[in-house]
Amino acid sequence: MSYQSDLYQQVILDHNKNPRNFREIEGHSNSCDGYNPLCGDKINIHMQINESGLIEDIAFSGSGCAISKASASMMTVNMKGKTVADARVMFEEFHKMITGVMEPQPGAHHLGKLTIFQGVREFPSRIKCASLAWHTLVCAIDKTGETTIE
Amino acid sequence: MSYQSDLYQQVILDHNKNPRNFREIEGHSNSCDGYNPLCGDKINIHMQINESGLIEDIAFSGSGCAISKASASMMTVNMKGKTVADARVMFEEFHKMITGVMEPQPGAHHLGKLTIFQGVREFPSRIKCASLAWHTLVCAIDKTGETTIE
Amino acid sequence: MGLNKKPELMPEIEKIRADFPMLSAKVGDRPLVYLDNAATTHKPLAVIERIRKFDSQQYATVRRGSYRMGEWATEMFEDSRKKVAAFINAGDHRQIVFTSGATMSMNLVAHSFGRKFIGAGDEIIISNMEHHANIVPWQLLCLEKGCVLKVIPITDSGELIMGEFDKLLSPKTKLVAITHSSNVLGTVNPIKEIVKKAHAAGAKVLVDAAQSTPHMKIDVKEMDCDFLAFSGHKMYGPSGIGVLYGKYEVLESMPPFLAGGDMINSVTLARTTFAKPPGRFEAGTPPISQVIGLGAAVDYLSAIGLDRISAYEQSLLEYGTELLGKIDGLRIIGTAPHKAAIISFWLGAAHPHDVITIIDQDGIAVRGGHHCAQPVMERFGIPATTRASLSFYNKYEELDQLAESLKKVIKVFG
Amino acid sequence: MGLNKKPELMPEIEKIRADFPMLSAKVGDRPLVYLDNAATTHKPLAVIERIRKFDSQQYATVRRGSYRMGEWATEMFEDSRKKVAAFINAGDHRQIVFTSGATMSMNLVAHSFGRKFIGAGDEIIISNMEHHANIVPWQLLCLEKGCVLKVIPITDSGELIMGEFDKLLSPKTKLVAITHSSNVLGTVNPIKEIVKKAHAAGAKVLVDAAQSTPHMKIDVKEMDCDFLAFSGHKMYGPSGIGVLYGKYEVLESMPPFLAGGDMINSVTLARTTFAKPPGRFEAGTPPISQVIGLGAAVDYLSAIGLDRISAYEQSLLEYGTELLGKIDGLRIIGTAPHKAAIISFWLGAAHPHDVITIIDQDGIAVRGGHHCAQPVMERFGIPATTRASLSFYNKYEELDQLAESLKKVIKVFG
Ligand SMILES: Cc1ncc(COP(=O)(O)O)c(C=O)c1O
Numbered sequence A, B: 001m002s003y004q005s006d007l008y009q010q011v012i013l014d015h016n017k018n019p020r021n022f023r024e025i026e027g028h029s030n031s032c033d034g035y036n037p038l039c040g041d042k043i044n045i046h047m048q049i050n051e052s053g054l055i056e057d058i059a060f061s062g063s064g065c066a067i068s069k070a071s072a073s074m075m076t077v078n079m080k081g082k083t084v085a086d087a088r089v090m091f092e093e094f095h096k097m098i099t100g101v102m103e104p105q106p107g108a109h110h111l112g113k114l115t116i117f118q119g120v121r122e123f124p125s126r127i128k129c130a131s132l133a134w135h136t137l138v139c140a141i142d143k144t145g146e147t148t149i150e
Numbered sequence C, D: 001m002g003l004n005k006k007p008e009l010m011p012e013i014e015k016i017r018a019d020f021p022m023l024s025a026k027v028g029d030r031p032l033v034y035l036d037n038a039a040t041t042h043k044p045l046a047v048i049e050r051i052r053k054f055d056s057q058q059y060a061t062v063r064r065g066s067y068r069m070g071e072w073a074t075e076m077f078e079d080s081r082k083k084v085a086a087f088i089n090a091g092d093h094r095q096i097v098f099t100s101g102a103t104m105s106m107n108l109v110a111h112s113f114g115r116k117f118i119g120a121g122d123e124i125i126i127s128n129m130e131h132h133a134n135i136v137p138w139q140l141l142c143l144e145k146g147c148v149l150k151v152i153p154i155t156d157s158g159e160l161i162m163g164e165f166d167k168l169l170s171p172k173t174k175l176v177a178i179t180h181s182s183n184v185l186g187t188v189n190p191i192k193e194i195v196k197k198a199h200a201a202g203a204k205v206l207v208d209a210a211q212s213t214p215h216m217k218i219d220v221k222e223m224d225c226d227f228l229a230f231s232g233h234k235m236y237g238p239s240g241i242g243v244l245y246g247k248y249e250v251l252e253s254m255p256p257f258l259a260g261g262d263m264i265n266s267v268t269l270a271r272t273t274f275a276k277p278p279g280r281f282e283a284g285t286p287p288i289s290q291v292i293g294l295g296a297a298v299d300y301l302s303a304i305g306l307d308r309i310s311a312y313e314q315s316l317l318e319y320g321t322e323l324l325g326k327i328d329g330l331r332i333i334g335t336a337p338h339k340a341a342i343i344s345f346w347l348g349a350a351h352p353h354d355v356i357t358i359i360d361q362d363g364i365a366v367r368g369g370h371h372c373a374q375p376v377m378e379r380f381g382i383p384a385t386t387r388a389s390l391s392f393y394n395k396y397e398e399l400d401q402l403a404e405s406l407k408k409v410i411k412v413f414g
């Protein structure tokens, strides 16, 4: 296990430095504020979902560590153009992957490049960093408005 | 140290079985209820003190262990006819004796037969049993009405 | 019946005794005969060594998501929570709140649940056999809130008069706070029946299990109680640690009690939001090493088996009851058919305080006093009792020694 | 100044380190470099062995006036109280209340003193550098009672703005609750001056000494504070034990908080009378072994000497501040001239959470987060800090290792 090969890969460091979709969406249809009280991370998700359940736009703002920021950034990139149903499936798969419940064999899931986060499982205290954006995504879809992972 | 020679001497056992002045005094001038919360002992003292501070009568009631009962009984026997000032001096001496602060050399104090309680010092948890009646006596003299030794 | 020793119920008794270093202690020149297990129990090496190992090789603070040392400590800490949950068959381990002791657990319920859900005119039912820890918090609550404390009376043998309980129950009843097993009488109360009736009346039930967790298998799902409180030090674990079990939805409905670090989600100087249970009720640095030690105690007890423990202790109880019953002038207080291995008695001639001083000279440790249960004393019209409370690490021979020593007391006071 | 190691201030450092078994622990294959002492401290063998000895050779319950084993345990227990009293120069040991931790000590004051003496419109003054344990209890109190929380602001270097304190003080002020030393900034506050002014305004003062008792000589008589709260586990003692010092006459004026055994004089089902302090505030079986262990910790610290500890830690602080100050992009948060050996910092490129994960790979344990002091974070406009908090058992070389490791972090995120 090495933090550089397993956790802080170049892609993650890049998304941390240059987060994609790091903005707000005016007149968004869905949103949620997500908190990780343990480390004080906050992620806000804005979404534009149309009547047929398609995610037309998604963006995030807030502050957090490299893992939570990169995770949010890569998630938004992946979510655009997906349906709400797809999003829920991917949330499940992502969660199973980072907690070590599911091995990310190629072809057996929809995660694509997101498998880069599989190394998180070796750093239990960082699992919540990687999952914060995802919990917040589901919360936004459910229009719950606020979520806290404990 | 032996409990029979040091603590439960015949005189004490006798006063426990046949406590003297174990009664109430109607129309008493002074009284106090004394409690030992640790063991639940209760001793009530009634006194008749005249204008010149002479203890004309003293009696006790309540429930307690052999040590507290015998101590109360022997105290009342000793107090009758003494002055309030005498009582205070004896309280001090008795207390010093049972806590081991004062050695009861003959002639150096006013305790007389009460030196039989000196063995209590070897049984720290019983010191309060021996002193309950005495604390209650001072409380009655002071007309405080209620006292608790902790 | 008869004076029947059944050592076959605990054939490895000497091995077990060797697990407890305190059992080879001496009092003066006499070996300690420890019969005060209802006050506190001794710790097996497994617990003592677990704490020592944790403190010297694994110690870190918990729950702060940090370096690995801290993560490992947190894992062990949460593992203890799971062990405790399994021990009382709680299912979801988030229903286990760690406190500093049973007293604290009950105070937590009084302050958090009580102050929110119990108001003027509401009623709380307790019984005449409660420990002060299950009386005074409710008295203080009722003083503050104007609620009313009702008391289930008990029979001369020390059993709840269930017909009276039925009469006390009403829509006004908000809480029934009842001991599972009395620390003076030994009586084991019919919790399942009480819970059923209380729930039918719309009341919640708190069970004081301080005296039962060490001695019998506890199943909170079967009991269906809303709260269960107990202490580590009475079940062969460390001092300074207790547990409050609460049904999750009940815990979730309750406001926090103690405030500080770790029980909050976010604090600003203006407003604070609180964590979910159990965190909500665990403010500040928890008793870390003690939680770890409690896990070891649970493992130890489970390895022996609560059923075997109960069976052997019941046999000790039967033996001791017979034996002491033969002593002239000795009156046993608490003779319910269903009781734990506690023998309280009143020895005509000698006050309990004198009894313990004298038998202490023989190395025998029993308790004399009101046992923090003054209303029981009043009920039986005595100021105090002498109490021998037994454990699976006791032997029949220790009861023989107690009986012999009591005969000496009678001789002194005869 | 300059990068000046002064090992002569603690010439026996290796001997001291050998006293702490945890200091030879490994994290993976790296020796542990423990710099999270503000969170919790490791225990010397003297403490670990004292607890083990007590639990295996001397264990009994306390304060119930019983057999000799129990009397001896009570004596040791009360002896610890006297040691703690002497440690903070409290004089009368009845002013020492044992609690489960600093958090509990402050909650005790909030519930007992607060709910009795603080009402609608009254004011409580805290500061902008408090730990949540010294914020949330007062927020909850004010929510309930309608009192108002006032906050002393702090300067950019992390010092109280005393002029603002003067303005906040008024006849409405009932309590000033202030930390002696900040767990994030390190700042040591001028308690004597604060107490003097508060008393002149008729307010009582509670000092949160969780971060100062381990590091500097405390003299409550000189401070003249009304309450002082601290934890065992932060001063090289066991977890699960804390202390509330209170002036006797103040404690005596307060109602009980937790209710149960040992805090009462007499209980009937109708009425209960309470014991005098400290017993009034120590309901239930106390953390017995932990009290004994705390006594051993106090002995250990006193033997080294708090003055020597302070001097050496100050030198470590100076060295570390210089060293880390040289790291590019590293901003130290908390630069008061009078501070304890805590270095909090913000490392531009890397979030504290990432910092600790990376340096953890080198065996270095520091804390990253808000340190249960979110208002401090807000004040400095950062979400979290990385914090190295030092102890007299740390070495200059460990700070060198920290600096080296931080440089790696910068390389990763550069
Ligand atoms: C029935 C019962 N309830 C509650 C308690 C209180 O337990 P603790 O003192 O460990 O808080 C005790 C023990 O003293 C007890 O016997």
Ligand SMILES: Cc1ncc(COP(=O)(O)O)c(C=O)c1O
Pocket (backbone or CB within 6 Å): C260, C261, C284, C285, C286, D038, D039, D101, D102, D103, D104, D131, D133, D134, D179, D181, D182, D183, D208, D210, D211, D231, D233, D372
């Ligand atoms: C300044 C300060 N106050 C209070 C506390 C709370 O102490 P504990 O968690 O031991 O109750 C801490 C430690 O976390 C602290 O640093």
